[in-house]
Amino acid sequence: MNISRREFTKIGCKIIIGAATGTVIIRSFFKNGIAAENPADGEKYDWNEHYWGFVVDNNKCIGCGRCANACKLENHVPFDEPWYRTWVERYRIKKDGETKIDSPDGGINGYNDDLPAEDIKKAFYVPKLCNHCDNPPCVQVCPVGATYLTNDGVVLVDYDYCIGCRYCIQACPYGARYFNSKESPHHKPHPNLGGGVADKCTWCYHRITRGLLPACVQACPVGARVFGDLKDPDSAVNKILDKERINVLKPDLGTRPKVYYVGLDREVR
Numbered sequence: 001m002n003i004s005r006r007e008f009t010k011i012g013c014k015i016i017i018g019a020a021t022g023t024v025i026i027r028s029f030f031k032n033g034i035a036a037e038n039p040a041d042g043e044k045y046d047w048n049e050h051y052w053g054f055v056v057d058n059n060k061c062i063g064c065g066r067c068a069n070a071c072k073l074e075n076h077v078p079f080d081e082p083w084y085r086t087w088v089e090r091y092r093i094k095k096d097g098e099t100k101i102d103s104p105d106g107g108i109n110g111y112n113d114d115l116p117a118e119d120i121k122k123a124f125y126v127p128k129l130c131n132h133c134d135n136p137p138c139v140q141v142c143p144v145g146a147t148y149l150t151n152d153g154v155v156l157v158d159y160d161y162c163i164g165c166r167y168c169i170q171a172c173p174y175g176a177r178y179f180n181s182k183e184s185p186h187h188k189p190h191p192n193l194g195g196g197v198a199d200k201c202t203w204c205y206h207r208i209t210r211g212l213l214p215a216c217v218q219a220c221p222v223g224a225r226v227f228g229d230l231k232d233p234d235s236a237v238n239k240i241l242d243k244e245r246i247n248v249l250k251p252d253l254g255t256r257p258k259v260y261y262v263g264l265d266r267e268v269r
Contacts, residue, residue, distance in 0.1 A: 045209040047152035052203060052258070053230040053237045055246070056127050059263040060224035063088055063125035065107035070219035072108075074204060079108075083178045085201040086129040086216050091267060095121045099267050103128075126268050127225065129216070130155060130176040130201035131249065131257035138168035138177065147198070153230070153258060154203055162197040169198055173250055174257075176200055203227065230258075 071086045072079055088107030092100040092115060104111060107125070132155045138147045139155065146161040147168050157168075169177040180199045204214040208227070212218075217225045228237030240246070240262065247264040248257040261268075 047150055047209075049231070050152040051230045052132070052153050052208065053228060053241075054129070054132070054203065054259045055226040055228075055237050055240050055262060056259060057224045057226070057240075057262040058124060058126060058265070060222045061088070061125040061127055062222055062224075063090060063107060063111065064221065065105075065110065066219045066221060067127060067216035067225060068106040069108045070215040071201070074207075074215035075202075077199075082106075083180065083199070085199070086127065089126045089128055090123065091126060091265065092123045093121045093267055094119050124265060126261075126264075127216075128174070128176070129259060130172075130203075131174055131255065131259045132201075132203065134256035134258065135254060137171040137173065137255060141167040141171040143167065150205075154205055154208075155200075156202055156205060157198055157200065159197050164196040164198070166198065172200075173253055173255065 065088055068084060068087050071077065071084075075085060077083050077085060082105075084106040086106075087103050089101055089103045090107070090111050094100065094115070096119075100115065102111065132153060134149070134153070136147075136149060136155050139149055142148075143165065144161055144163055146158045146163070147155065148158070149155050164179070166179055169179060177198050177200045180197055204212070204216075207214060214225075214227055217227045226236050226240060228235030230237060232238065237260075241260060244262045246260040246262055248260060249264075249268070250257075
């Protein structure tokens with residue numbers, strides 16, 4: 001009887017669910033075995049030399065949606081599905097105190113003016129993405145170690161080992177994960193991604209390990225997204241962290257996000 005790698009993993013999952021030691025062993029195996037040879041500028045990439053961080057400047061975001069569009073193109077995410085690795089939310093605070101939040105098509109195709117301008121006290125845009133937490137709940141709940149935190153601070157999914165249980169999707173407090181269903185009529189094969197797995201922003205790991213910026217950062221026309229190495233004191237990210245007042249989303253949860261916001265309104269959640 002021939003058994004595929006994923007089917008074998010699913011069988012093994014039934015055995016190890018609830019066995020903490022098994023999960024630790026599997027996760028350790030992934031961390032030691034993946035991405036060790038990603039080249040950067042022609043040389044082997046050493047993830048121990050970097051620790052990545054991301055800054056969103058809300059004062060600059062104009063809600064153009066180019067970031068979300070570039071992300072879908074770069075990462076082969078179907079445009080016909082409501083799946084987003086990054087998206088832009090519009091916040092409108094009405095004069096009566098009500099807050100309206102929307103993100104049609106992730107902000108890619110613009111927003112409707114469905115509220116009278118005279119009713120709006122203020123409005124702004126908030127880019128969202130995986131926060132690549134240092135204490136990620138998604139990693140803690142994955143029963144097979146398919147979701148893990150790399151040595152350079154990026155939360156990734158091993159698509160070969162993901163069994164599609166969706167525990168990580170439920171555990172993420174930022175709504176930053178989605179289920180890539182192989183049954184979807186819009187599913188398109190990807191060289192590194194089959195169907196029936198959890199997916200999310202990876203900070204374009206295939207790019208940053210080669211010395212390139214994430215696609216969304218490169219596409220932003222106003223510099224509202226900044227990416228850099230937290231281990232480098234002269235990186236663009238560290239320069240902002242040194243001089244600006246920054247916030248993170250849901251700080252009370254203790255997830256220790258590495259997406260930092262400049263000019264974040266208190267209404268944002």
